[in-house]
Amino acid sequence: MSEKMKFSQLSIPPEMVSNFDTLKYHFMTPVQQEVIPHALEGRDLLVQAKTGSGKTAAFGTGILCNLDEKLWRVQALILCPTRELADQVTKEMRKIARYKDNIKILSLCGGLPIYLQELSLSHQAHIVVGTPGRVEKLLRNGSLSLRELTMFVLDEADRMLDAGFIDSITSILVQAPENCQKMMFSATFPDSVKDLAHTYLKKAKEVSVDLLHNEGEIVHKFYSVKKEKKLAALSSLLKSLNPERAIVFCNTKVQCDAVADFLSENSFSVFAIHGDVEQRERTEVMIRLANHSMSILVATDVAARGIDIKDLEVVINFDMPFESEVYVHRSGRTARAGKSGAVYSFLTQNESFRIEKLNTLMSESFVTEDFEISDGDNEDKKPVTASMVTISINGGRKSKVSPGHILGALTGENGLQATDVGKIDCLDLYSYIAIRKEVAIRAEKILRNNPIKGKRFTVRVHV
Numbered sequence: 083m084s085e086k087m088k089f090s091q092l093s094i095p096p097e098m099v100s101n102f103d104t105l106k107y108h109f110m111t112p113v114q115q116e117v118i119p120h121a122l123e124g125r126d127l128l129v130q131a132k133t134g135s136g137k138t139a140a141f142g143t144g145i146l147c148n149l150d151e152k153l154w155r156v157q158a159l160i161l162c163p164t165r166e167l168a169d170q171v172t173k174e175m176r177k178i179a180r181y182k183d184n185i186k187i188l189s190l191c192g193g194l195p196i197y198l199q200e201l202s203l204s205h206q207a208h209i210v211v212g213t214p215g216r217v218e219k220l221l222r223n224g225s226l227s228l229r230e231l232t233m234f235v236l237d238e239a240d241r242m243l244d245a246g247f248i249d250s251i252t253s254i255l256v257q258a259p260e261n262c263q264k265m266m267f268s269a270t271f272p273d274s275v276k277d278l279a280h281t282y283l284k285k286a287k288e289v290s291v292d293l294l295h296n297e298g299e300i301v302h303k304f305y306s307v308k309k310e311k312k313l314a315a316l317s318s319l320l321k322s323l324n325p326e327r328a329i330v331f332c333n334t335k336v337q338c339d340a341v342a343d344f345l346s347e348n349s350f351s352v353f354a355i356h357g358d359v360e361q362r363e364r365t366e367v368m369i370r371l372a373n374h375s376m377s378i379l380v381a382t383d384v385a386a387r388g389i390d391i392k393d394l395e396v397v398i399n400f401d402m403p404f405e406s407e408v409y410v411h412r413s414g415r416t417a418r419a420g421k422s423g424a425v426y427s428f429l430t431q432n433e434s435f436r437i438e439k440l441n442t443l444m445s446e447s448f449v450t451e452d453f454e455i456s457d458g459d460n461e462d463k464k465p466v467t468a469s470m471v472t473i474s475i476n477g478g479r480k481s482k483v484s485p486g487h488i489l490g491a492l493t494g495e496n497g498l499q500a501t502d503v504g505k506i507d508c509l510d511l512y513s514y515i516a517i518r519k520e521v522a523i524r525a526e527k528i529l530r531n532n533p534i535k536g537k538r539f540t541v542r543v544h545v
């Protein structure tokens with residue numbers, strides 16, 4: 083991964099840098115790093131970047147630096163697909179513009195009385211953020227003029243075209259002066275977006291960042307979740323991720339039990355370990371994770387320490403760790419052996435400072451996102467359950483029991499198919515057998531009724 087860059091490395095006013103510092107933007111996001119230098123130069127840009135990547139400050143920095151604040155005319159127009167998105171952009175623009183006095187940013191969206199917007203426009207503004215329909219209307223009735231426009235941004239272009247705004251956008255674009263800088267941002271590039279870019283952008287610098295993560299790379303996501311919503315959020319997250327194997331970290335034993343109970347009640351295949359877990363139980367956890375008879379492990383840091391589990395698809399910090407170093411350590415449970423992985427963390431309101439510490443330690447610029455509990459979307463999705471069940475017998479190598487003997491007993495006359503049987507681990511005193519869930523009861527019976535190496539063992543099904 084490329085080096086993190088600070089805003090101070092850009093040729094922007096120092097007051098702007100210190101404002102970014104106040105906002106706790108210590109490092110540029112990858113989009114900002116790629117986009118800002120070209121935006122400052124006044125180049126046309128075609129940028130592919132996903133939501134939450136910091137696009138607003140990317141084009142916003144260019145706009146604010148190239149604006150003539152003494153000229154009370156609309157010099158920058160930012161079009162967004164919805165009023166909510168326009169409001170977000172307006173808020174973010176006002177935040178990053180705080181270092182300048184007297185910059186007027188207007189939001190012009192549908193659903194609000196047009197006469198108030200006309201009144202605001204009559205007092206002039208430097209930057210307009212709006213939705214295409216309303217902007218077009220205000221242009222048509224003469225309240226808004228683009229004669230002095232030098233910068234134009236089309237935010238979330240793909241969504242804009244999906245919403246059928248192409249005619250409005252075109253009619254707005256043709257009113258912009260010939261040499262106006264145009265910047266287009268989009269998460270995806272369907273033909274409609276390419277066509278629009280082809281028609282209106284000149285010698286555009288194409289940038290695409292943050293799209294996929296590379297092998298071995300870890301994606302970190304931070305969700306702000308209310309304390310009382312954490313369990314619901316966890317269940318929703320697990321259903322939408324549907325990981326084969328995941329570890330959920332809690333900070334206390336009590337929390338561990340509460341989380342595991344909740345997940346079990348909601349039919350997840352889950353196991354909790356904490357504090358004084360004995361060696362045998364640790365071994366069983368490892369065996370069950372490895373043989374696919376358990377998908378979610380809920381653990382404290384202490385309990386997880388003694389367990390060699392790695393290359394898990396997903397690590398979830400149900401509780402954000404108190405120390406940043408612990409975060410790094412927990413994250414190391416995923417993305418081993420060149421595989422990629424993901425770490426999801428829940429932060430309650432008074433924990434948001436932890437992300438700053440983490441950013442400092444890891445030279446990152448992680449931000450928190452709101453977590454949307456999407457039960458509706460996942461209602462028909464089954465909770466994460468393992469495909470196998472582990473059955474153990476109290477006989478192993480010391481009783482001269484081998485995987486072959488066990489497989490033989492299970493698949494003998496009227497027995498199971500070999501494909502019903504998964505991994506078999508023979509330890510000194512115990513053997514653990516993974517069996518396809520559907521035939522677990524039959525397997526248990528067979529093992530109870532059939533001696534192995536002339537001996538009957540105690541059979542236990544691990545649920």
Ligand code: ADP
Nearest residue numbers: 107109110111133134135136137138139447449
């Ligand atoms: P996008 O438009 O790409 O979805 P936004 O511009 O809305 O993303 O930014 C997403 C979030 O990241 C916002 O909360 C914003 O305040 C924050 N943010 C933007 N740039 C940085 C940065 N360099 N460091 C930390 N946080 C940032």
Ligand code: MG
Nearest residue numbers: 137138171237
């Ligand atoms: Mg945005």
